[in-house]
Amino acid sequence: MRLPRRGRGGAEEMRFRFSSGACFSAAALAAGAVLLALVMFLPPYVTGPDTLSPPGREHWLGTNDIGQDVLTGLLRAAPTTVGLALIIAASALLIGFLLAAIAAGLRGLAGGLVLRIADIMEIIPSILILLLFAAWVKPDAWGLVLLIALTTWHDDVRPLRAILLRELSRENVALARLMGASWPYLLVRHVAPALWPTLAAIYVQNAVQAVMRVAGLSFLGLVDPRLLTWGGMIQDAVDYLHEPAWVWLLLPPAFCLSAFLFVLLGIGRRLEESAAGVRGQTL
Amino acid sequence: MIQLEGAGVRAGETVLLQDLTLCVARGETLLLIGQSGAGKSSLARLLAGFLPPAIHTFSGSARVAGVDVMRASASEMSRLRGRRIGLIMQGLADALNPQMTVRAHIAEMLAIHQCFGVTPEQVCAGGNIPEHLLDRRPLGLSGGEIQRLLTALALIPRPDCLILDEPTAALDNVNRRLARDAIAQGREKRAQILITHDPAFFAPIADRVAVLDRGRIVEEGAVHDVLTSPRHAATRALLRLPKPKATKRARSAGQPVALNVSGLCHHHGARCVLHDLSFSVPAKACLAIRGESGAGKSTLARLLIGLEALQQGEIRHIRKASGARTVGYLSQHPGRSIPGHFTVSGTVSEAMRLVARGTVRERISTHEVQRAVETVLKKVGLSAETDFQNRRIRTLSGGEVQRVALARALVQRPRLLVADEPTSALDVQSQTHVEKAIALAMSEWGMSVVLFSHDGELIARMADTIMTLEGRGLMTEESASPPGEGVVERSFQELESTGDDCLDQNHWRD
């Protein structure tokens, strides 16, 4: 017997339509797991006297300015980079989306308040806020996530508000509201699925931002400078762009990061195709 | 010009069109009729190159103006569209660029097709579009206004092939006639396919009729032959005159009032749309409101259910015992009122859950919902199969969406149903389903109905009271005559008074 259909798409149908998206994400997940396992057996990421040596037999991707092996770094950085990026991007998007919904949905004080707070966040330099935090706290991993999410949400809130203003003025939203739907329900069921590509894009954008921001934090004393991320490796390469070393210092982490973004975009697309039932709907 | 040979289209597993062989030559107008969901719009989209190859598989061949539209590249197709082939799509929701004024829409087409001598005002006059609309943006345009504009726009390029998908569904009689005249003009120079649920009305300007049933052409022939002596059962079903209601409900004297409107005024900006309206609808009764396009019917409907903020006056609804207000609403643009990513069952069950939450404040069991969904889908003449239930709204045909919207309204068991053009996209058969479903609801739980429609016959069959919105919202009220001949007569008279070929129309129906 078929499962009784539930309001939200039905488990079975999800599974059925998911297949391509599922394959894709499963592959990505598997790759992640393999990477994680690899990291266990990787040689340590230590400094050594072979500084800036080009790729070769000993160091497949060469070494950086203090003799650390680039390949080891790339692999070791993968779980942290990907994990932090995914989580931070998600929290920033969540906060941004909720506040944008408040700004778009509630007229008057609350909505205005959100925008005014966004104004203030735009005005006050984030380095100031981060330095203040650095003076008071030494955040752990979750603190870090929260900190970055709290200092990036305002990037998303205005564009999201513009989009939500449009979506919330749709008849289906007003009608569902009349039928007694709550705002959270509307956002989750009516608005978000219709905005999937945009949410995915903002998510990806946030992920880039997160990777770069985490890398920048070590200079403010918020994280240990040895916290290894692709963004950090890219930043360390900056001093050597004028030299041949940029080829093996910049390109590998930049390549990993773009591949990650591209995969993220791909997963977003496939998830949408399966979840919102849009496939090649355009011409 | 348009030539189909064994053309077939599948979307995944579903067969949309099958083995179509059809030819429309220059100067010929083909009427394409068929049940709701038969594949008419799909055929239109195929010919204009709007079926994305990513999700559709094609077979056979389809040539338009010498180009094989099944295999043409996107850029080839975009070169074809405009001068060579034009298409008016079926839906009116979101049919115009919301950021552009009406004038910009027209000016743009004029500029593209180098009609330098023509001003937007002239185009308006030609399409019976009031000039005060020129500087409006599409938001808030009435259904008929959008439709007239779309037709006017489609005719500007004078394309070699023109496909019109329900070009008059949202128009009142006067405008319908004007639209027909416009479509008739210059038809001898182009191949034209007219998709309609009202073949009789278009018969005078058509040469041939093709009948589509479940993706196949089951009958094709000269207009007169097919309409007068249909051979295929599907055709007969399509042309059968709906029987007038056999049992008329008892007059609703002494019934409590379900809806009371008094002193209602509504302005859009400086324009007064409704002025000092007062009426009431007793329980179990049906009030039909008609009026020409742009008279303010949809505005009134939206006011009644609370989608539009009340400016002046009073609207009072009967309430359920729990105090919850349940008013069902059937939008003129069902596509606007249901998000495209919803599934059919999701749409219907959502309404049920939301209403249940508002009233009983307890979760209804999944099974119960499932049963109710199936029942109501069947009632409105839709399939209750799981496959269909799991389909996304955006893949449904125009008539199907309309009926899903009705199903959603009915599943809430509302006290009052506000139905804005509930049958505009429906064929005769589906229309009957809809009427029956509404009638059943009226008798089953005493639902009252406010019906907005251009369709005189529908009004005649359903209404207890008829009102006409005229001009600046003045309202005249008349009691519907007793059921039976009287009603039909009235509508005949009405037709006679407005036009010349009403007899034609009735003639074809006999």
Added chain:
Amino acid sequence: MPAMNPTFAAYLLRGLAARLVVFGLVFVLMSVLPRLLPGDTFDSLMASDLVLGLDAGTEAALRERMGLSGGLWQQVGAETFAALRGELGFSLIHGAPVADILLGALPWTGLLVMLAVPLFLAMGLATGIEAGRAPGSRMDRAITLGMSVLASIPSFVMAVFLLLLFGIVWPVLPSAGAEPVIPAADPLERLVAIARHALLPAIALSTHELVRYFFILRSETILVSRRAFLVNARARGIGGWRERCDYFGRNLMAVVFARLGQSIATLLSAALYVEVIFAYPGIGRLMYQAVLDRDYPLLRGAIAVLAILVLLLNWIFDALTEARARRG
């Protein structure tokens, strides 16, 4: 935007009030927050690696004379009153009035931003629309891949590459400063030189926002391309640049406007790395350095300018956004 009528005036008035409050708040915040950071102007002014044995008395007297004495609130209060009298203050670190410092730096950053905004808007719209109007197409994949790569290369790296490419490997554009070492005497010649010097930094600056715009515009384009009016328009034979401008472009404007105010503000501070790499004058480095130096008056002055700009731009752009977004 609504026409000029009483309710619109009220709307303006209400908006003005809210913004004045925010401005005041930012002003006070920018007085308080920097002072909560460890260290103060005096420390950073007198911090030298060489030895200066100041005894406590001298230090206190010196602080007093420099206006760096007193508790947090006393300082904030004094500063706020001075501001109310219209004084932006004096930067001890730079030995100059804050207004002079800002006036010297702002035009340069303004020039860069004004050049960069049309650049990234045009590029962002062009690439976003081109990629989004046919998602999954070869064009889309190529552009999206390119943009993903661009996204993974921070803009300061891009800036260095630009400098290397056009300043050193193929030296067609000047690579340092806002003017040649010895500026030309002829005003026209000088103007051309200034424009040439601004080009690379402006391009570098524009990459900072380009990717952000691309991603969101591409996705919004995808949404638009699914909408019925677009199919209708194509059915009427509209294509090419009309489709891109009137149909996609106009429907993206709400989002563009929504972000634009912030973009401009962001560029003002993102100018930092461009200024460092191209040795360009500007406000980015000033602000950054003011934070590190605890140069309270300068920081506050710069932020006040930024605040006025952000509030004003967002006020305008919010209204523009709202008008467009509500059209559906």
Added chain:
Amino acid sequence: GLHTALAQAAGERVVIADDDPDWGLPAPYLQGRGGMGYILTSWVFDNLVGQDSKGKPAPELAREWKRSPDGLSFDLTLDEAARWHDGEDVTSDDVAFTFDYMRTNPHVFVSLANVAGTEILDEDRIRITLSEPDAGFEAGVLMGLPILPQHIYEGRENPRRFTDDAALTGTGPFRLVSHDRAQGRYVLAAVEDYYRGAPRFGELLVVKMSSEAAIEAIRAGEVDVMTSVPFRLIDRARKAGLSIIESAAGHPAKLRFEHEGVFADVRLRQGLAHAIDRATLAKIAYRGGAVPANLGYLQDGSRWFNPEGVASYPPDAERAAALFSQAGWARGDDGRWMRDGEPVTLRIITQGREERLAVVLVDQLEAFGIGAELRVLESGAFREAVDARDYDLALAIGSTMGDPSTVRERVFGMKRNNERFTGDGRLRALADAQARSLDPTERAELLHQFQEAYAEELPTIMLVNTVWAAAHGPRVTPFFFPDGVAVGIPVAVHKYTFLK
């Protein structure tokens, strides 16, 4: 002003590139912080005593100067030819005024705490009396203190807000013609009738340029000098055909201890010195941009440097381990050091500049079995962490340049930049004695002993001594002084480069 000045023959102009010439204005109270600000002022303001080509004291505003036998007073005779830029004569009143004025408005680099008073002997002669003998007075105050014009500064309550053009009236060889703060551009014109002879160049032009661009610009002949070349670009500059001058700057990276905490025991400090391989540190973190530092405080190149007899703590894990064990630390099974049964994790703080060095250092510590928690702090936060004693080890570059009389303050002082050593034994006695010793040979001997004692006590571990480099084209040949300019500033574009 700008263009007329620029109209002068290009041959007389020197263009100096710096990557951030935010040097303030050339006046003692308006100069930017750091060495470059001081150098800029020194172009415009002369001191009493200058330097010769070897960096030794040489006449400047004071034609001659003499210390009294008890070391408690100095008699100076001013150069009669010296004039203020506005044409006024320089008199002993100006000198007396300066000493007076700078007591209430201290100069950032010069301490007048030891000056008891001044006595005007006549228009060109003045006596300065000290509270106690000071071997470093000549190098610290006479060479370091710029003399102010009394007729301009008198009555100025707050010289840091006195920004008129008049505030830039000095006695030096150059005069500021124009300054564009935003663009970082200074134009200075030579003072033709400079009392020590007109400068070799008519004009100094300072422009802002990133180091990479500056290298290209020198090659193209647009720029003559770049004030500093980062070590990673030195090879590149050489390849581009630039002349490079280098100096071991006497600015070693110091590993400072929180002396009241974990490292109170000297054996631990000694053990740590053995555990660290300084040569490798220099090689990895600086790649030729630094040399292993000497552990006796003073660095090679200093006049007072003791080349022998200073312990050098060669890398030796066993010795290190032995010393740690003696101090009561134990090694766990996994090789990690334990203190009171707890594995040790040192809190190490540093600033952005030394981040790479810190990472390499931490690697060495961890290889030795000491865990570390590294934080890179912004300078304000760093200072605060030091104040709060919220660290075990602090890694920072500090100067050992200038007259060694400063070691008392630098080693035993409690200020943030000081080493805050609390030991009260031989080291302190030696430091005091050398600072008071007026006989150079005796002082040299005391300083040699001081260095040996320092290496034994290890108030800090000097890790690596950074090399400072400048690059120049053919028209100018800047040079470094072994002990730096005046109070010890390792910069090559000092005014003596531009004088005959």
